[in-house]
Amino acid sequence: MSVDIGIIGLSKSGKTTIFNGLTRGKAATGIYSTKSQTANIGMATVPDNRLYQLAEIFHPRKIVHAEVKYIDIGASLKEMAVDKGIGGQLLNQLSNVDLLINVVRSFKNDSIPHPEGSIDVVRDIEAMNMELAFSDLSILERRLERITNSLKSAKPAERQLIQKEQETLQKIKENLEKDIPIREMQLTPDEVRAISNYQFLTAKPLLTVVNIGEDELPSFKSIETDLNARFGRPGHRIIASCGKLEMELSQLGEDVMRDFRKEFGMEESGLDRTIRVSYELLDLISFLTVGEDECRAWPIKKGTEAVKAAGKIHTDIERGFIRAEVINYQDLLKCGSLAEAKRQGLLRLEGKTYIVQDGDVINFLFNV
Numbered sequence: 446m447s448v449d450i451g452i453i454g455l456s457k458s459g460k461t462t463i464f465n466g467l468t469r470g471k472a473a474t475g476i477y478s479t480k481s482q483t484a485n486i487g488m489a490t491v492p493d494n495r496l497y498q499l500a501e502i503f504h505p506r507k508i509v510h511a512e513v514k515y516i517d518i519g520a521s522l523k524e525m526a527v528d529k530g531i532g533g534q535l536l537n538q539l540s541n542v543d544l545l546i547n548v549v550r551s552f553k554n555d556s557i558p559h560p561e562g563s564i565d566v567v568r569d570i571e572a573m574n575m576e577l578a579f580s581d582l583s584i585l586e587r588r589l590e591r592i593t594n595s596l597k598s599a600k601p602a603e604r605q606l607i608q609k610e611q612e613t614l615q616k617i618k619e620n621l622e623k624d625i626p627i628r629e630m631q632l633t634p635d636e637v638r639a640i641s642n643y644q645f646l647t648a649k650p651l652l653t654v655v656n657i658g659e660d661e662l663p664s665f666k667s668i669e670t671d672l673n674a675r676f677g678r679p680g681h682r683i684i685a686s687c688g689k690l691e692m693e694l695s696q697l698g699e700d701v702m703r704d705f706r707k708e709f710g711m712e713e714s715g716l717d718r719t720i721r722v723s724y725e726l727l728d729l730i731s732f733l734t735v736g737e738d739e740c741r742a743w744p745i746k747k748g749t750e751a752v753k754a755a756g757k758i759h760t761d762i763e764r765g766f767i768r769a770e771v772i773n774y775q776d777l778l779k780c781g782s783l784a785e786a787k788r789q790g791l792l793r794l795e796g797k798t799y800i801v802q803d804g805d806v807i808n809f810l811f812n813v
Contacts, residue, residue, distance in 0.1 A: 447488065447512040448744060450723060451539045454548035455569055456560045459656040459688045461485060463548050464517035466691030467716050472517065484535060485517035491724075491742065492717050495733060495774050495804060499740045502781060509741035511731060513720060516542060536580070540644035544723055545651050547573045551668070552658035552689070566655055570676055570683075573653075578621050581645045585618045588643075613639050621647065628680040650726035653683040654719065659690055663710070682722055691715035730803035733774055734758070745801060752797040755809045765813035769795045774804045 454460040461474045468487030490510035500508055518539055539545075549569045550559065561568070592611045599607055613636050620630050626647035627640075640648070655672065657665060665685040672683040691714070694702045706714065713721075724730075724744075731742040732754055743757050751771075756763030772783075772792045780786040801807070 447514040448491075448544070448723070448727065448729070449514045449516065449542040450544045450546055451542035452515055452517045452546045452548060453539070453573070455550070455572060457557055458548045458550040458569070459552065460519070460548045461517055462688040462692050463546070463654055463656060463686065463715075464515055466686070466688055466695050467513075467515050467719060469695040484519065484538060485515075487515050487517075489513045489515065489716055489720070491720050491731075491744070493731065493742045496740045496742060498778055499733065499735050499774060499806070502777070503735050503737060503740060505735070505737055505740045507739045509739050511742045511744045513723070515546075540646065542649065544727055545577075545646065545649050546719070546723075547651060547653045548688070549573070549653055549655050551655050551661060551685070552687075553660075554658075566672065567675070570653060570672070574624070574626070577646045577651075578624065578626065581627065581647050582618065582621055584643060584645065585614055585621070589614055589618070610639055617645075626651075626681075629678060650723075651681045652719070652723055652726060653681070654688075655683060655685040656688045657685050659687055661685070662687055662690075680726060682726060684718060684722055686715040686719070688715075730801070732801050732803075732805045732807050734808070735777075735806055747803075749801050750797060751795055751799040751801055751807070751809075754801045754807070755811065758809065761813045762809050762811045765811035766797055767810045767812055769799060770808040770810065771795050771799070772806050773802070774806050777806050 452460050452464050459474075461472050464470060464485055464487060465472055465474070468489050470485065470487045472485040472487075490512055493510055496508050496510065516538060518535055547570070549566055550564060551566050553564060589611065592607055592614070596604065596607055596611075616636075617627060617630065617632075617640065621627070627645050628648050628650065632640075653672070653676065655668060657668065661668065665687075668685045669683055676683055690705075694705055694714070695716070697705075702714065706712075728747045729744045730747055731744050734741050734743065743754070745754050745757060751769045752763055752766045755766050755769070770792055771794075772780075772786050776791045777783070777786055780789060780791060783792060786792040
């Protein structure tokens with residue numbers, strides 16, 4: 446199971462450069478087409494040193510990291526929202542992602558002129574926020590029109606449900622027109638369920654990646670602080686990353702990358718940082734499974750009960766759940782083995798409603 450992240454941005458912002466840095470890919474850059482038929486798709490593993498530490502105990506045949514799938518959309522959201530052809534297909538693909546990355550240009554390069562004629566990060570963040578809202582408004586307007594037509598012939602038993610949906614969508618439309626994204630609206634649980642199938646883009650967590658030049662690296666922290674103070678919200682964070690440098694570093698060995706980053710004062714790679722912040726925005730944690738076959742990380746939402754976490758591995762385990770043997774990975778490392786952990790009373794039994802914690806090592810007992 447992977448976390449799916451869509452990469453969007455205005456023309457010439459460096460979306461594909463960021464994509465290559467995140468996936469160690471080699472997709473062609475410098476090509477922008479609003480009629481692009483396909484998106485660039487690449488995978489990245491989620492860094493998790495806990496797996497390597499546990500592997501020292503269990504010596505598994507393989508280590509399996511959680512994965513992130515990045516989907517680099519080259520087309521304009523505004524055109525996709527009204528296009529029922531190629532753009533419509535891309536919009537459907539984008540609608541299914543878990544999180545959006547908006548790449549905003551800050552780097553200067555005279556050979557790549559900005560479409561607006563100047564570099565203005567604030568203007569471009571606001572422009573993409575408008576495009577996201579425009580995409581959702583287009584869907585809302587079409588759906589509300591169909592609802593109005595269906596009410597004319599609706600039976601009394603159907604009318605109340607249709608009118609309830611109409612009220613919910615109209616409320617969302619009015620808030621979007623006030624520049625309030627869906628993720629910031631105070632929706633009731635029933636309203637959230639009512640719109641879940643629409644996969645509105647402004648309902649998704651948003652990570653804005655400011656694509657800076659190498660000359661801006663010394664001030665990347667202040668750039669982030671200023672922009673987060675202005676645009677940061679629950680569900681929306683801003684980070685700065687030098688896409689060109691990250692793309693080049695991603696093609697080098699780990700030792701060389703570490704030396705380069707140390708020189709520029711970068712504590713972690715763009716990939717590691719992007720994934721970490723994405724996990725925070727998505728409210729994700731990982732539980733771990735261990736054994737001679739493999740040590741593996743499984744991403745789940747915070748607050749997930751043990752029985753539902755079991756279902757991430759296999760539906761049979763969820764269906765036949767008996768109990769879970771649980772130990773925090775740090776306690777397991779100190780004990781050196783599951784047998785010693787059991788002897789010390791640190792390996793405990795938990796039931797279906799146990800809330801899984803980040804770093805829990807779990808063995809699910811089940812019967813089907």
